[in-house]
Amino acid sequence: DQQVKQNSPSLSVQEGRISILNCDYTNSMFDYFLWYKKYPAEGPTFLISISSIKDKNEDGRFTVFLNKSAKHLSLHIVPSQPGDSAVYFCAAILNAGNMLTFGGGTRLMVKP
Amino acid sequence: ETGVTQSPTHLIKTRGQQVTLRCSSQSGHNTVSWYQQALGQGPQFIFQYYREEENGRGNFPPRFSGLQFPNYSSELNVNALELDDSALYLCASSPDRHRGGSYGYTFGSGTRLTVV
Numbered sequence: 001d002q003q004v005k006q007n008s009p010s011l012s013v014q015e016g017r018i019s020i021l022n023c024d025y026t027n028s029m030f031d032y033f034l035w036y037k038k039y040p041a042e043g044p045t046f047l048i049s050i051s052s053i054k055d056k057n058e059d060g061r062f063t064v065f066l067n068k069s070a071k072h073l074s075l076h077i078v079p080s081q082p083g084d085s086a087v088y089f090c091a092a093i094l095n096a097g098n099m100l101t102f103g104g105g106t107r108l109m110v111k112p
Numbered sequence: 113e114t115g116v117t118q119s120p121t122h123l124i125k126t127r128g129q130q131v132t133l134r135c136s137s138q139s140g141h142n143t144v145s146w147y148q149q150a151l152g153q154g155p156q157f158i159f160q161y162y163r164e165e166e167n168g169r170g171n172f173p174p175r176f177s178g179l180q181f182p183n184y185s186s187e188l189n190v191n192a193l194e195l196d197d198s199a200l201y202l203c204a205s206s207p208d209r210h211r212g213g214s215y216g217y218t219f220g221s222g223t224r225l226t227v228v
Contacts, residue, residue, distance in 0.1 A: 002171075003155075006154075032214065034216055036219075039219065043116070043202055043204075043206055043219030043221045043222050044155070044202070044219045045219070045222050046215075046217065046218070046219075048217030049214065051214075051215055084115075086130055089154050089155075092153075097139050097167040098143075098145065098160040098162075098167050099145075099157040099160070099168055099170060100145070100147075100155070100157060100204075100217065101157070102154030102155050102156070104152050105153075109113045
């Protein structure tokens, strides 16, 4: 039972344009959602998180939107840069718990 | 401040052998989690240690075991290795077991284990 899903395995975007990465979840008890970026041969790097009591969180070029009724979240990167090319993982956590549940990842390619 | 460091970076073992992977948590972090990432998949939670006690376990068999030491570093031990254990093993630390959501966990670069 995959509680967190990223349905797009890859996404290609032109430099300077917006990148939108999507994530769906099934467990309504999740109360934090996180996005990680992963380069080859490195561990995941935390980008941004959002509490389930909010619908938007912004940090520089990165904005995460949460739609609880649809059990959907998205990460917007504006403007996209070639250095953003990486695999992006969506994850969810029960904050009173201890386990990150990850999606399968989306490979983002930003073309110069 | 130093981040999370893992050793070794790569390892090749034979089916049936035992392996120990090591992790030093980020300075000031008392919570360490271990994840297994198979090729093309997201990381899967193995277990978490908080102040030297196991604080939750994922869907992994008992041959996966761990330890946390007083300095909060940690080991992951896998006995009776199987071919399907081939994966990237990631260690992650957090300042506290209840701050994973807001803080986000700091991951190490992982140990690539190949079982032949």
